[in-house]
Amino acid sequence: MADDLHLSDEKTPRWEAVLQATRQSAWEYDACTGMIYHSPLWKALLGYAEEDIGNDLEEWIARIHPDDVDRVRTEMRQHLSGEFPFYDSVHRIRRKDGSYLWIQDRGQVMERDADGNPLRILGTRMEASKRQLFQEQLDQLAENVPGMLYQYQLNPDGSSHFPYASIGTYAIFGVSPEQLQANASLVFSRIHPDDLPGIKSIFQPTRQITAWKAEFRVTLPERGMRWLSGYAKPQRLESGAILWHGYIRDITSDKQRALKHQETERLLQHLMNEMPMGLSLVDASGHIYFRNRRFHKYFSFLDGKEPTLTNWWQMAYPDSAYRAQVISDWNYNIAEAARHGTEIQRKDYRMTMRDGTQRIMAIGGLAFGDHFMATFEDRTEQTAHSEQLLKMAYIDGLTGIANRRHFDETLQTEWRRCQRSGKSLSLLMIDIDYFKAYNDRYGHLHGDQCLQTVATALRARLDRAQDLVARFGGEEFICLLPECDLSGANRVAQALSLTVQELMIENHDSPVSRTLTISIGVATQMADDESTPEALLARADVNLYRAKQAGRNRVDDGTDVAADAKT
Numbered sequence: 001m002a003d004d005l006h007l008s009d010e011k012t013p014r015w016e017a018v019l020q021a022t023r024q025s026a027w028e029y030d031a032c033t034g035m036i037y038h039s040p041l042w043k044a045l046l047g048y049a050e051e052d053i054g055n056d057l058e059e060w061i062a063r064i065h066p067d068d069v070d071r072v073r074t075e076m077r078q079h080l081s082g083e084f085p086f087y088d089s090v091h092r093i094r095r096k097d098g099s100y101l102w103i104q105d106r107g108q109v110m111e112r113d114a115d116g117n118p119l120r121i122l123g124t125r126m127e128a129s130k131r132q133l134f135q136e137q138l139d140q141l142a143e144n145v146p147g148m149l150y151q152y153q154l155n156p157d158g159s160s161h162f163p164y165a166s167i168g169t170y171a172i173f174g175v176s177p178e179q180l181q182a183n184a185s186l187v188f189s190r191i192h193p194d195d196l197p198g199i200k201s202i203f204q205p206t207r208q209i210t211a212w213k214a215e216f217r218v219t220l221p222e223r224g225m226r227w228l229s230g231y232a233k234p235q236r237l238e239s240g241a242i243l244w245h246g247y248i249r250d251i252t253s254d255k256q257r258a259l260k261h262q263e264t265e266r267l268l269q270h271l272m273n274e275m276p277m278g279l280s281l282v283d284a285s286g287h288i289y290f291r292n293r294r295f296h297k298y299f300s301f302l303d304g305k306e307p308t309l310t311n312w313w314q315m316a317y318p319d320s321a322y323r324a325q326v327i328s329d330w331n332y333n334i335a336e337a338a339r340h341g342t343e344i345q346r347k348d349y350r351m352t353m354r355d356g357t358q359r360i361m362a363i364g365g366l367a368f369g370d371h372f373m374a375t376f377e378d379r380t381e382q383t384a385h386s387e388q389l390l391k392m393a394y395i396d397g398l399t400g401i402a403n404r405r406h407f408d409e410t411l412q413t414e415w416r417r418c419q420r421s422g423k424s425l426s427l428l429m430i431d432i433d434y435f436k437a438y439n440d441r442y443g444h445l446h447g448d449q450c451l452q453t454v455a456t457a458l459r460a461r462l463d464r465a466q467d468l469v470a471r472f473g474g475e476e477f478i479c480l481l482p483e484c485d486l487s488g489a490n491r492v493a494q495a496l497s498l499t500v501q502e503l504m505i506e507n508h509d510s511p512v513s514r515t516l517t518i519s520i521g522v523a524t525q526m527a528d529d530e531s532t533p534e535a536l537l538a539r540a541d542v543n544l545y546r547a548k549q550a551g552r553n554r555v556d557d558g559t560d561v562a563a564d565a566k567t
Contacts, residue, residue, distance in 0.1 A: 426525075
């Protein structure tokens with residue numbers, strides 16, 4: 001037996017003595033070899049010598065009564081799968097003389113592999129007639145088991161009792177084992193009225209007997225309501241009675257955590273559904289399996305269609321080129337989220353609604369595994385407001401062209417660009433001739449209108465997109481000409497001067513012309529480390545002063561011969 005059951009030499013005599021005294025046999029099943037090992041005592045009890053029977057599992061199963069084999073296999077399978085914490089079976093086994101012996105067979109998995117498959121099972125067998133002795137041993141075991149072990153017998157006449165109840169009955173039902181054995185109704189009086197019918201329906205003599213599991217509530221005098229989990233396996237006795245072998249444990253803490261988790265889930269679901277931004281959850285196949293209320297409002301075009309990412313892309317971005325760009329963008333951001341964390345970078349996209357209008361949506365979210373949550377925030381009004389603020393910050397309020405701040409920032413940007421390209425940058429400093437006299441004669445209202453007209457004409461005359469005209473202050477304007485040499489700058493200056501004259505705005509108090517004219521200072525500089533944009537601006541201002549000193553209505557680029565504007 002020591003070799004078969006792999007017990008240490010020190011403990012073997014002690015185990016043999018216990019088993020001999022209780023008329024029990026120990027067995028061990030090795031799943032790796034398929035062998036089952038029994039103590040010699042068990043073979044002798046069945047009338048066999050040690051060498052009469054081998055250790056093959058099927059050899060032992062062949063000795064089980066044919067009517068009991070399927071049930072025994074089922075009961076073992078329920079334990080191996082984890083449905084029941086131990087294997088417990090009462091069945092018949094054939095002796096050497098051909099007769100059958102009723103036995104109580106019990107066991108438990110002692111070792112599993114990394115995948116949870118059983119490797120080693122230990123158990124005991126005893127004659128069913130030895131139940132009283134076994135019950136004493138069971139009581140000792142039950143003292144250390146949390147919960148309640150019990151046997152509940154239902155007789156053919158409908159009467160019932162508990163042949164056995166462990167000491168755990170105190171904690172589970174608030175009664176002693178002796179009270180329960182004397183009065184089975186004490187258990188049912190503790191069960192919550194809403195759960196009682198379901199529990200009673202299980203223990204009916206007319207019901208097909210099968211193993212059961214249930215969670216139910218009880219109300220205890222001093223502890224209030226508790227949640228219990230119970231299961232039992234039935235055994236039909238020769239008398240027609242049904243004996244249920246079961247175990248009940250208190251799961252109140254687990255249930256409270258589960259209910260709290262459910263409440264948290266419900267609250268989160270509510271919050272997600274009512275959030276002031278669109279939310280959607282998408283699985284690996286592109287199925288949109290959650291859409292909150294705001295998402296439905298934003299993208300009603302998806303109602304009635306299969307909620308897939310493909311359908312959504314096509315409806316939200318009807319322009320195929322823009323759609324391809326957005327999808328590429330989104331896939332990149334998803335990949336980045338997977339590499340560096342869970343957050344998907346938030347970005348504004350232009351989306352088409354069901355009615356054909358376009359909205360600006362900030363789309364971001366979280367990636368988790370091969371699923372992601374997308375968030376949608378409508379930024380249309382906010383974007384428009386930001387654009388308006390930007391316009392106010394960079395556009396001259398009177399003339400509608402760029403203001404001094406816009407010019408200053410663009411000058412620095414274009415200077416750096418010309419440094420990289422190795423090309424020239426030109427400036428035209430422009431002043432309306434005798435504008436004070438104009439204001440004095442025609443009034444400030446006409447003066448403002450004059451500034452607006454001149455600004456519009458100057459902007460319209462510039463041919464290149466990168467050229468900029470800005471109001472520099474008062475009646476002064478400035479024109480920025482990137483990558484433009486001096487001769488090109490002079491041609492633009494002459495054209496602007498002529499454009500203003502062609503407006504034919506009366507200025508009768510001007511000594512140089514009966515219509516409005518302008519003076520222009522031109523400056524050009526190669527953008528390099530030897531100079532600065534500020535120096536270029538100062539030279540344009542000096543050349544404007546030269547043009548005014550020379551009689552106005554002219555262009556001056558700082559050379560000795562100034563070019564007179566055509567009159």
